Amino acid sequence: MMIKAIGKYKALVIAALLTMLLQVGAALWQPSYMKRILSVMADTTLTTAGKVDKISNYGIALIVIAVIGLVGSILNTITAAKLAQVVSADLREMTFRKIQTFAYADIEKFNSANLVVRMTNDINQIQTLMMMIFQVLIRVPLLFIGAFILSIITLPQLWWIIIVMVVLIVVVTGLSMRSMGPHFGAFQKLMDRINAIARDNLRGARVVKSFVQEKNQAKKFDKESDDLLGHNLAVGYTFSTMIPAFTIISQLAIFAAIMLVSTFITKSPSVAQDQLGGIMSFIQYMMQIMFAIIMGGMMSMFASRGFVSMGRIREVLDAETSMHFATTTDEELDGTVEFDQVTFAYPNDEKPTLKDISFKIEPGQMVGIVGATGAGKSTLAQLIPRLFDPTEGTVKVGGKDIRQVSQGTLKKTISIVLQKAILFSGTIAGNLKQGKQDADTTDMDRAAKIAQAAEFIDRLPERYNAEVEERGNNFSGGQKQRLSITRGIIKQPKVLILDDSTSALDARSEKLVQDAFNRELSGTTMIIIAQKISSVVHADKILVLDEGRLVAVGNHKELVANSEVYRQIYATQKAKED
Known part of the structure; x- marks a missing residue:
């Protein structure tokens, strides 16, 4: 060396x-x-x-x-x-x-x-x-x-x-x-x-x-x-x-x-x-x-x-990186997401976090993932953009095993917005361009309006050149989440994963974001991980996880009728709201 x-x-x-x-x-x-x-x-x-x-x-x-x-x-x-x-x-x-x-x-x-x-x-x-x-x-x-x-x-x-x-x-x-x-x-x-x-x-x-x-x-x-x-x-x-x-x-x-x-x-x-x-x-x-x-x-x-x-x-x-990409050739994939008997355990963990998960999401569908704390929702979401590789089974996007496509293809096809909004010191534009390097003002305006971030960005004198302090400390929790969503959707991905990324928003702002998603991102496959069932009640399909297993799949009405786990979660949240 x-x-x-x-x-x-x-x-x-x-x-x-x-x-x-x-x-x-x-x-x-x-x-x-x-x-x-x-x-x-x-x-x-x-x-x-x-x-x-x-x-x-x-x-x-x-x-x-x-x-x-x-x-x-x-x-x-x-x-x-x-x-x-x-x-x-x-x-x-x-x-x-x-x-x-x-x-x-x-x-x-x-x-x-x-x-x-x-x-x-x-x-x-x-x-x-x-x-x-x-x-x-x-x-x-x-x-x-x-x-x-x-x-x-x-x-x-x-x-x-x-x-x-x-x-x-x-x-x-x-x-x-x-x-x-x-x-x-x-x-x-x-x-x-x-x-x-x-x-x-x-x-x-x-x-x-x-x-x-x-x-x-x-x-x-x-x-x-x-x-x-x-x-x-x-x-x-x-x-x-x-x-x-x-x-x-x-x-x-x-x-x-x-x-x-x-x-x-x-x-x-x-x-x-x-x-x-x-x-x-x-x-x-x-x-x-x-x-x-x-x-x-x-x-x-x-x-x-x-x-x-x-x-x-x-x-x-x-150190050898634990993740390798089979090719460097980028290609176009559609928004299909499929899990085939996927099991995953974190390094040094004896007990797997996910066990034998199988499902398929069609392009353009909105899918919710719900479950109790520790059920494995975020872990499942992180397998899709290949932040981790499954211990067993296969994760497919666009019909292809994600281990057989290039890193550039995954980056272009999938965006993930995490619950913990992480912003880097610099400017708003600098943070948004992490999602799309060549993003111009038009791209930023469109994404900011969908994420309802334009509401506060337009009030800033410098707009996208406004300073972002370390860890985004000069913005509120809801503002940071909306900036993170803007960064996630600015490149118009085929698959958008929202990992409880509206948790810091008030009910009105969350409703405006959801309406904008339905209106502007109708062709995007959306995977929404939520603690609140109200956030995914209108989803085309809802996956219910319990202790790392997929225990039920269906829309809201079907799950209320057929899934005891879902019904308990829904009844608990409804009682709290009442």
């Missing part, structure tokens, strides 16, 4: 690597000049003027090397940051596009809050990881190897000090990583839960305040937040012991090196000049080795969080 994302930006990758090499080269080059300066100062054969001249030349060389390293560092930061930004942007777009291909079942499998965290927090972690890779993680082994070789070349007698220091630092780093690894793995899961709590609390703010649940919601959030704090503190405590341990190890190594060099000089004064010059370079190389190991360990621990996030993004990108 990462290699594919990076592969598009080879020039940036090469630039980041070259500037990194410039940094490493400058860092490894500097200590050799320090050795030369100290050797000149210890050289008794040179005059003071000669020493000053040589030290000046070496000093200028050191400044040039430092400038080269600084330029390399600046350019490396720029290229690494740009590369991290463009790759993370690509991954975010790829993830969003992939989610758009998911069926309802796939989204429920991941959970919407989880997917939001993956597209935001996880991709931010990957962006940080990219910066680390091209600024630190690749530089660290190069710096370590180069400093290790040069330190041994500088003072071969002290090679074992380097080995001992490296072993001790690696052991401390390994123990620390082992301690912190599980905490980094828990971070993202806790972020998922915190995001879910915050999202639910904000969306349900009215419910929370209505039932005075602020304290309970705060306690729930605090618990998850405290868990996250605990993991962060555990990581912080480990870091607080790592740095002093590294400092002690490095200082002991420097002390041992100085003591041994002083012993060498005492025993062999003839090598004093070379040893004195080399000790400073040796110490600098030791510090670079220690810095490389420490930075590598610390960055690896932080990078582990990035790799966890990368795995979570890969899960989304590699």
Whole structure:
């Protein structure tokens, strides 16, 4: 996944690597000049003027090397940051596009809050990881190897000090990583839960305040937040012991090196000049080795969080959608709808929601679906536009199995208007064009009049360019439902499904909508799911569901006479009205 994302930006990758090499080269080059300066100062054969001249030349060389390293560092930061930004942007777009291909079942499998965290927090972690890779993680082994070789070349007698220091630092780093690894793995899961709590609390703010649940919601959030704090503190405590341990190890190594060099000089004064010059370079190389190991360990621990996030993004990108379309060729279908022994169970549910459902609806018929709460009415409706696939049996539209037609054909043939009116922030026109991309004002006017939305749209100064706030909060429940109906009928579908989509309308508005449907959509197959029998009493056919089974089919008079379930529902509602 990462290699594919990076592969598009080879020039940036090469630039980041070259500037990194410039940094490493400058860092490894500097200590050799320090050795030369100290050797000149210890050289008794040179005059003071000669020493000053040589030290000046070496000093200028050191400044040039430092400038080269600084330029390399600046350019490396720029290229690494740009590369991290463009790759993370690509991954975010790829993830969003992939989610758009998911069926309802796939989204429920991941959970919407989880997917939001993956597209935001996880991709931010990957962006940080990219910066680390091209600024630190690749530089660290190069710096370590180069400093290790040069330190041994500088003072071969002290090679074992380097080995001992490296072993001790690696052991401390390994123990620390082992301690912190599980905490980094828990971070993202806790972020998922915190995001879910915050999202639910904000969306349900009215419910929370209505039932005075602020304290309970705060306690729930605090618990998850405290868990996250605990993991962060555990990581912080480990870091607080790592740095002093590294400092002690490095200082002991420097002390041992100085003591041994002083012993060498005492025993062999003839090598004093070379040893004195080399000790400073040796110490600098030791510090670079220690810095490389420490930075590598610390960055690896932080990078582990990035790799966890990368795995979570890969899960989304590699996920196979549970719904496939047999063809991409669009075709014309009529409004026939047929269920043939359809059974459906939601993922992970043992008990099926629908059981052995069979019926046929002819083009242009108005069909009502009624039943008690939980009878499976909405589930049945969602099978028709193929939001889910049946577990058993066949759903046909226009005489064809919907699994054998294209997505474009289904979209063109079927519209569904849900009970919960979902509007997107933007404009009214933007929401209506989700039903028909090329809809013009004439199309909008016609659909709005049928849905009785023109009543309030015409009162708005901007009309269809009026702003729609987040989730349509600037419209009432009835207005949102009428806008949803407008969006559903604007493309003039062959099959229109209304899933209790007039529940928020008053009796007068509902009657006007029904009259407009009968007048303007007489050739459209209409499937109306209703809690109120009065909404479907004039339907050509009414399907009665009970505990997931189709228990009766007929018009209102036939069902009152022959169906006990229908009669009970009707009698209950009639009594309430009376």
